[in-house]
Each structure stands twice: as structure tokens, then as C-alpha cells.
Amino acid sequence: xxxxxxxxxxxxxxxxxxxxxxCKEWNGSSLMAGGAPDYDPHGDAPSGxxxxxxxxxxxxxxxxxxxxxxxxSCMHCEDADCVTVCPTGAxxxxxxxxxxxxxxxxxxxxxxxxxxCPYGARELDEDKGVMRxxxxxVDRIYDTALPEAERQPACVLACPTHARHxxxxxxxxxxxxxxxxxxxxxxxxxxxxxKPVNRYLPPRATPDVPPPAALAPRGTLQSRxxxxxxxxxxx
Amino acid sequence: xxxxxSIVFFTAASGAGLGLAMWLLVAQLAGRLxxxxxAVAWAAGLAALLVGAGLLASTQHLANPRNxxxxxxxxxxxxLSREAVLAVAFWPLAALHVLLTLRGAGIARASALALLLLxxxxxxxxxxxxxxxxxxxxxxxxxxxxxxxxxxxxxxxLLWSALAASGGLAVPPAGLxxxxxxxxxxIKLAWxxxxxxxxxxxxxxxxxxxxxxxxxxxxxxxxxxxxxHAHGTFLTNEFGFVLAREREGTLRVAMFVLLGPAVPLLAWxxxxxxxxxxxxxxxxxxxxxxxxLFFARAEHVVRLYHGQQAV
Numbered sequence: 279x280x281x282x283x284x285x286x287x288x289x290x291x292x293x294x295x296x297x298x299x300x301c302k303e304w305n306g307s308s309l310m311a312g313g314a315p316d317y318d319p320h321g322d323a324p325s326g327x328x329x330x331x332x333x334x335x336x337x338x339x340x341x342x343x344x345x346x347x348x349x350x351s352c353m354h355c356e357d358a359d360c361v362t363v364c365p366t367g368a369x370x371x372x373x374x375x376x377x378x379x380x381x382x383x384x385x386x387x388x389x390x391x392x393x394x395c396p397y398g399a400r401e402l403d404e405d406k407g408v409m410r411x412x413x414x415x416v417d418r419i420y421d422t423a424l425p426e427a428e429r430q431p432a433c434v435l436a437c438p439t440h441a442r443h444x445x446x447x448x449x450x451x452x453x454x455x456x457x458x459x460x461x462x463x464x465x466x467x468x469x470x471x472x473k474p475v476n477r478y479l480p481p482r483a484t485p486d487v488p489p490p491a492a493l494a495p496r497g498t499l500q501s502r503x504x505x506x507x508x509x510x511x512x513x
Numbered sequence: 514x515x516x517x518x519s520i521v522f523f524t525a526a527s528g529a530g531l532g533l534a535m536w537l538l539v540a541q542l543a544g545r546l547x548x549x550x551x552a553v554a555w556a557a558g559l560a561a562l563l564v565g566a567g568l569l570a571s572t573q574h575l576a577n578p579r580n581x582x583x584x585x586x587x588x589x590x591x592x593l594s595r596e597a598v599l600a601v602a603f604w605p606l607a608a609l610h611v612l613l614t615l616r617g618a619g620i621a622r623a624s625a626l627a628l629l630l631l632x633x634x635x636x637x638x639x640x641x642x643x644x645x646x647x648x649x650x651x652x653x654x655x656x657x658x659x660x661x662x663x664x665x666x667x668x669x670x671l672l673w674s675a676l677a678a679s680g681g682l683a684v685p686p687a688g689l690x691x692x693x694x695x696x697x698x699x700i701k702l703a704w705x706x707x708x709x710x711x712x713x714x715x716x717x718x719x720x721x722x723x724x725x726x727x728x729x730x731x732x733x734x735x736x737x738x739x740x741x742h743a744h745g746t747f748l749t750n751e752f753g754f755v756l757a758r759e760r761e762g763t764l765r766v767a768m769f770v771l772l773g774p775a776v777p778l779l780a781w782x783x784x785x786x787x788x789x790x791x792x793x794x795x796x797x798x799x800x801x802x803x804x805x806l807f808f809a810r811a812e813h814v815v816r817l818y819h820g821q822q823a824v
Contacts, residue, residue: 385577401748
């Protein structure tokens with residue numbers, strides 16, 4: 279039994295979209311994921327199915343603000359409502375590793391699972407009329423034909439800043455478990471109670487820098503005069 | 514949420530049809546339905562037409578209707594599956610009940626009761642499809658199932674009295690018919706007062722950023738810098754529907770007028786059957802509008818990730 283998922287380091291992510299494009303490249307033609315179509319890719323209104331989307335945010339106010347690039351894909355929730363609401367049984371969560379998958383042979387394209395997902399992890403394939411989502415590259419991670427180092431999701435392998443890590447959260451000694459414990463790894467939208475598996479490492483705290491001089495209170499007339507003289511002397 | 518017309522029509526029409534069926538069954542159980550009269554067949558036919566048209570419309574919402582038959586597979590966990598099973602079970606039981614009633618069998622009372630409960634269960638499970646979603650706080654309240662039942666009984670009851678006014682059916686007591694109409698308006702008003710405002714969840718909760726934390730850590734109000742896509746996506750299309758505030762106000766007033774004062778006014782001002790049909794029609798239009806607004810005003814939490822501050 280394992281609980282596979284991702285750790286995403288918001289401190290390291292530069293928002294380059296490499297994970298999202300690597301995901302498209304691998305899953306666009308994957309038999310397991312069933313494809314991620316593009317609509318009008320070179321036209322005026324390019325759109326399509328993405329299993330992973332990177333959005334860019336800012337928290338707080340300058341100069342103490344943090345820019346956060348937040349890639350989001352399926353969180354492979356322990357309490358996955360997308361699975362329980364599915365009327366056909368097309369959505370399922372694997373007991374052995376916790377991966378949430380869609381069986382396109384059973385899906386009737388009612389969108390109900392996408393409604394139940396707070397993370398926007400599910401998108402309808404309008405060409406085939408079935409729901410698509412992140413498979414955690416289930417067709418890579420167990421593939422013994424691949425070198426062991428490559429048995430990871432495509433997004434993790436592609437990340438140039440090593441902001442993405444894949445592993446088993448049930449194993450307390452795994453890299454993802456220890457990273458998450460050390461860096462205060464957080465689930466997104468915990469309040470809804472879906473128990474998402476993926477963890478997001480918040481930006482590291484910046485050292486306490488004194489505010490710039492322009493913002494410092496103006497000194498007394500004497501100290502400002504002394505500062506002026508000092509500046510002149512240094513010339 | 515995108516107000517898909519197929520779903521708007523489905524919930525309103527099958528609700529009205531099931532409401533009419535429930536009232537006819539209540540009348541039959543109370544011994545107030547002379548089943549030998551052709552008017553009863555017309556009434557039952559109208560109910561069946563509305564329920565059937567609604568169910569057909571609901572399948573228009575599916576992107577892959579070829580697999581619709583699989584929707585009966587997850588009754589244990591899914592309200593959509595429960596609704597599908599109950600709505601389909603309604604038809605053979607209704608046919609059986611009609612047959613037993615025509616034969617004058619004593620057991621028709623039992624089948625009437627069973628069918629009544631089944632119709633009620635269909636309406637409740639239709640509502641629970643929406644009310645069970647944690648992702649749409651404005652739906653996740655008791656107002657949704659209770660409201661659906663009230664709208665169903667209200668529109669069905671007004672159809673019942675319109676049919677009765679056209680002759681052949683015993684005229685139902687006005688109080689009985691108007692009670693669910695009033696209840697529906699009251700539930701809607703209660704929802705407006707308590708749930709229409711935003712504040713159920715915030716962008717900070719969605720992104721796990723605290724509003725305040727020790728200096729240096731990420732904190733404070735989060736805002737979207739860029740959504741990462743140049744054009745619309747499935748998510749913005751399905752969940753990004755924005756109803757202009759001014760338009761929302763106008764439609765809301767129209768809805769309350771159609772659901773509330775229009776019904777007794779039309780029934781009173783226009784004499785005879787025409788007034789009863791107009792009242793039923795006004796309420797029906799009000800229910801369609803209510804259902805459209807039900808979707809248009811429901812805000813899915815995924816909007817927070819697209820930059821909305823609160824839902």
C-alpha cells in the first residue's frame with residue numbers, strides 16, 4: 279500500500295510552464311490518459327485540455343510581497359468526491375497506490391466529477407466526450423523498461439528548478455515525506471476536507487531586512503545636517 | 514456555473530411533472546380522484562410528458578450519451594446515479610399503477626403510495642445532485658432540496674388546479690395548492706438573506722496562504738497575476754460564468770414577481786380556466802428563471818484559483 283503524490287516547492291517554482299508542457303507531451307498521446315486534445319491551437323482562440331496548469335499569484339503587499347507560481351494538477355485526494363459522485367464508476371481511486379483515474383470506456387461525459395473537484399483538476403475532452411485528468415503518469419512510474427531514475431511523472435522530470443518531487447507519502451522516510459515535514463508542506467484548500475495528497479512547500483521566509491531609507495523616519499535637523507556633511511566629505 | 518439550458522429545463526419540467534403526479538396520487542389516496550373520467554388520463558399524460566421531456570433534455574447535457582446506461586452503476590455513493598435509477602424506476606411503477614387503477618384493484622392504493630414516495634425521492638435526489646457539492650457553497654444548504662420539493666409541488670399543484678378548472682377533475686382547495694407556492698418563495702427569500710452573499714471561502718484558503726504570519730513569510734491577501742492561459746479553458750467555460758449585477762437584479766425581481774404576486778393575481782383577474790392556466794404558466798416561467806439563476810449565481814470554488822477573492 280502506498281499513497282503516491284507530489285511535493286511542489288513554491289519557493290523554487292519559477293512558473294516556466296515546463297511541467298505543463300511536458301505533461302501535454304507525454305499524456306497528449308498516452309494510451310493510459312487517453313490524450314489531451316488541443317482546440318484551435320494556432321488560431322485566434324487557442325484552448326485545450328491540460329492536466330496541469332500553472333497560475334501566478336502575489337501574496338501581500340510590496341515590499342513584503344511574495345510572488346507565487348502555483349502549478350496545480352490532480353491532488354489524488356484521499357477523500358475524493360470526484361470518485362464518489364461519479365454515477366458510472368468511470369472515476370476510481372486505486373487501492374494500491376491512491377492514484378485517481380478515469381476509465382474512458384465507462385465515462386459518459388456528464389462533467390459531474392469536474393463540478394465536485396475544487397482544484398480544477400478535471401477537464402472534458404470535447405473531441406471524445408470523456409473526462410481527462412492527471413494519471414500521475416501511471417504509465418511511466420511502473421514501467422520497468424525505463425531506467426529507474428525515469429520512473430517518475432513527466433512533469434517532475436521536466437522541472438528545471440527541481441520544484442517538483444514525486445514519492446510515497448505513506449513512507450515517512452521518503453523524500454516527499456521528509457521534505458514536506460521539514461518545510462511545512464501544506465495541502466491546498468484543506469477546509470473542504472478532501473484530504474489532498476499533494477503538498478505545497480510555502481515560500482521560504484525572507485530575512486528581516488530593514489525598510490529602505492526612503493521609508494525611514496526623517497531624523498532631527500542635527501542628524502540630517504551631520505549626514506549631509508558626511509556625504510560631502512566623502513566626495 | 515454555466516447555466517446549461519438542458520439542465521435548467523430538465524429540473525424545472527421533470528419537477529413540475531413529478532409534482533403533478535404527486536398531487537394526483539394524493540387526490541387518489543384521499544378518494545378525490547374519479548379515475549373513470551378522461552380528464553384524469555389527460556392529467557396523467559401531461560405529468561408523464563413533462564417528466565419524460567425533462568429526462569430526455571437531461572441526456573442532452575452528456576458529452577458521451579452512448580455510456581448513459583452506465584449511470585445506474587454507483588447508487589451507493591452518487592446522487593446522480595440515485596436520481597437516474599429512481600427516475601427510470603418511476604416509469605414501470607407508474608405503468609403498473611395505471612394498470613391496477615384501471616382494473617380497480619384494491620392494491621392500487623398501495624401502488625399509489627409507492628409511486629408517490631418514489632416521485633418524491635426523484636425530486637429530492639435531483640436536488641441532492643447539487644446540494645451535496647462542497648465545491649459550490651451556495652448550493653450546499655437545506656434550501657436546495659427543500660426548495661426543489663416546494664417548486665415541484667408548487668408548479669404541479671398549479672397545473673392540477675388549471676386542469677381541474679378546465680373540467681373533469683375535482684377542484685383542489687386553493688390553500689393546498691398555494692401552500693407550496695408560498696413555501697417556495699419563502700425558501701428563496703431565506704436563501705437570498707443568508708447564502709447569496711460571498712464569503713463562504715476565500716482565495717487565501719484555496720492557496721493555503723495565511724492572512725497574517727510571522728514577518729518574512731508569505732501572508733496577506735493573494736491576488737492573481739496571470740492565469741497562465743491566453744484564451745478560455747474548460748474550467749473558465751464551465752465555472753467562470755459571470756452574471757452582470759444589473760441583469761441579476763432585474764432577473765431576480767422578475768423571478769419573484771412570477772413566483773409570487775403574479776400567481777394569485779392572474780388566477781383572480783382572469784376568470785375561469787384561462788386564469789388558472791396563466792397562473793400555472795407564470796409560476797412555470799418563474800421556476801425556469803429560478804433554475805437558470807440557480808446555476809448562473811452558483812459560484813464554484815475553482816473561481817478562486819482564477820483570481821476571484823471569495824465565493
